[in-house]
């Protein structure tokens with residue numbers, strides 16, 4: 230079980246990945262029996278469903294489950310190293326990003342609150358003790374070796390310090406683990 | 411409490427576009443429905459599916475999308491409604507223990523999501539998006555890997571907005587955090603956001619959605635004259651014009667959204683052109 234870098238010595242602490250300039254299309258493992266079934270339809274792929282839990286700053290990998298399903302296309306795999314936000318990357322054995330999934334930070338410590346009547350505004354409220362689970366699905370490819378999670382750190386000072394929704398700094402790697410083969 | 415308070419009966423495919431391993435699969439799970447109320451859940455889930463598939467751009471992506479409902483009974487109806495948030499104090503025995511007043515926020519409706527995911531994983535292992543439909547008329551909901559909504563009017567709007575976050579990585583396009591009277595949200599000072607529908611780059615030639623901005627559209631398209639407040643000006647361009655509109659991502663200035671309005675900014679509005687393009691790009695491979 231992998232844990233976030235802040236809280237576990239078991240996780241492999243490495244430098245934040247610096248993506249190379251060229252993108253690489255990941256070659257998915259095709260399901261042999263069904264791949265030829267319908268040529269007009271996209272070929273089914275193998276995917277790895279990764280389930281995480283979070284509480285406070287801690288993020289843990291709960292499970293890796295291989296599934297025959299299609300995965301949406303990757304978000305840009307280059308030019309993002311100074312961006313803020315939250316994303317997951319699938320990497321090869323040379324640390325090259327094969328697939329990237331940009332996410333609305335699933336480890337937020339606030340909540341979106343919706344109006345009761347149409348026309349009123351959506352708003353947000355701090356919810357410092359939020360905890361929960363989230364899921365990332367990546368292609369299960371021959372070349373995919375590791376998965377990383379990257380997240381921007383929130384401000385440490387000021388009236389809204391600690392709110393991850395308002396984090397403004399470039400994201401840094403918070404977790405890395407090997408995919409189950 | 412919990413799984414002893416009900417039973418998982420199983421999935422039913424209510425929108426069938428093909429085999430689940432080749433399509434994009436949405437799952438709607440029932441919470442707080444007694445066994446004699448599951449007929450109502452079937453109606454509620456179908457209404458939700460119809461509303462979702464009527465919303466652009468999902469209306470033209472129908473052949474890519476399967477929708478399942480998973481019938482789960484609860485011993486009692488509704489969700490917990492704690493008095494400390496002004497609720498009724500009701501504590502119905504339900505399968506996923508859904509409760510309003512999570513983190514003392516009245517309308518933050520959250521269930522035991524790990525339990526929901528276990529059920530969804532087991533019955534529709536190819537799922538891409540999971541919703542929990544809570545049998546309560548009280549307004550509330552929450553986002554994340556399990557988007558939760560009640561039966562209050564407008565709940566489908568909440569669910570689609572949350573799906574914009576959870577399935578497509580879209581950012582909020584509103585320009586405040588809690589309201590427009592707050593301080594501290596004048597200028598976005600951060601790095602370029604990774605989300606596809608907001609940007610700090612106001613250069614027409616290099617900004618994220620540059621290919622969708624017409625040559626005749628001014629850039630920036632709106633500028634907030636007073637960064638201490640939300641921008642009160644009406645749109646200076648026709649509805650549907652894609653440009654760079656100042657104010658998004660919880661800040662009044664120095665960050666831009668693609669259209670004057672969008673479902674990621676206000677409920678009951680359609681997704682803007684850029685958000686629609688993101689969704690279409692993500693779902694096109696699932697088309698037959």
Ligand SMILES: [Zn+2]
Pocket residue numbers: 583607668669671672673674681682683684685686
């Ligand atoms: Zn939008």
